[in-house]
Amino acid sequence: MSQEDILSVVEGTTLAVHVPGFVHPEALASAQRQLFDHPDRGSLSQAAEFKRIGFAYSEISDGTSRDRYHAEARTNIQRMRDLFAPYASPSDVLRLLLEETWAAGAGLMHVEGRKAFIGICRYQDKNVDLNPHTDALERNLPAEHARRLKAQLSVNIYINIPRTGGELELWGTEPGEDAYHRLMGGRTWGIDRETIGPPVEVVKPAPGDLLLLNPRQIHAVRPSGDEPRITLGHFLGYYGTDRPLELWS
Numbered sequence: 001m002s003q004e005d006i007l008s009v010v011e012g013t014t015l016a017v018h019v020p021g022f023v024h025p026e027a028l029a030s031a032q033r034q035l036f037d038h039p040d041r042g043s044l045s046q047a048a049e050f051k052r053i054g055f056a057y058s059e060i061s062d063g064t065s066r067d068r069y070h071a072e073a074r075t076n077i078q079r080m081r082d083l084f085a086p087y088a089s090p091s092d093v094l095r096l097l098l099e100e101t102w103a104a105g106a107g108l109m110h111v112e113g114r115k116a117f118i119g120i121c122r123y124q125d126k127n128v129d130l131n132p133h134t135d136a137l138e139r140n141l142p143a144e145h146a147r148r149l150k151a152q153l154s155v156n157i158y159i160n161i162p163r164t165g166g167e168l169e170l171w172g173t174e175p176g177e178d179a180y181h182r183l184m185g186g187r188t189w190g191i192d193r194e195t196i197g198p199p200v201e202v203v204k205p206a207p208g209d210l211l212l213l214n215p216r217q218i219h220a221v222r223p224s225g226d227e228p229r230i231t232l233g234h235f236l237g238y239y240g241t242d243r244p245l246e247l248w249s
């Protein structure tokens with residue numbers, strides 16, 4: 001992954017950058033054994049059908065959950081690191097690679113002096129649909145930090161992909177917050193598939209692959225037909241070409 005790859009997604013000249021085989025096959029096989037039925041997988045605060053290990057920034061809804069997110073950040077990073085041992089955790093490798101590849105470097109996001117978590121493990125079980133949606137850090141971020149953020153990217157590393165289903169769908173359109181809420185209609189999260197036309201690109205990653213995309217553009221994941229879809233999710237904050245990238249989950 002190069003500086004140009006990252007910029008092409010920021011600028012919208014590329015819909016997604018696909019890096020096949022990002023995770024070493026032995027590390028991948030070991031992680032699959034560890035993660036498949038992991039006892040720590042818990043339900044996402046807003047949607048119980050989505051399971052995850054770790055606590056996502058998007059789950060912050062008040063002061064208590066904000067404190068919890070930061071208090072657990074380092075423990076949750078270490079938990080994912082331990083799950084991949086004796087191999088390097090792919091989230092750690094991603095952080096180092098971005099530090100090496102991005103001219104101004106890259107590091108863990110910190111908000112008001114508190115560290116972010118990175119490397120959430122998400123499970124999408126059989127028949128669970130991840131509806132078309134957008135992600136925006138500003139929904140959860142203190143306003144002062146949000147003003148500096150120029151773009152947001154999403155980096156997913158795939159641990160398990162079902163044989164049928166589990167494709168990533170991309171619409172290539174960035175509705176902005178007001179238009180997104182109109183598209184949501186009365187839903188609490190995401191857009192009804194009937195409300196928007198077909199995606200402009202459909203990508204089926206393989207286990208071990210990495211995909212970089214702009215999550216402010218509408219995207220979705222088709223339901224798994226058989227096995228659970230297991231990913232490591234990361235977001236990247238872009239503050240300008242001469243500024244370091246920031247990572248969080």
Ligand SMILES: O=C(O)CCC(=O)C(=O)O
Pocket residue numbers: 135154155156168215219221231233
């Ligand atoms: O798991 C994926 O392929 C995409 C997940 C997603 O919604 C995102 O990256 O923002």
Ligand SMILES: [Fe+2]
Pocket residue numbers: 133134135215219
């Ligand atoms: Fe998303």
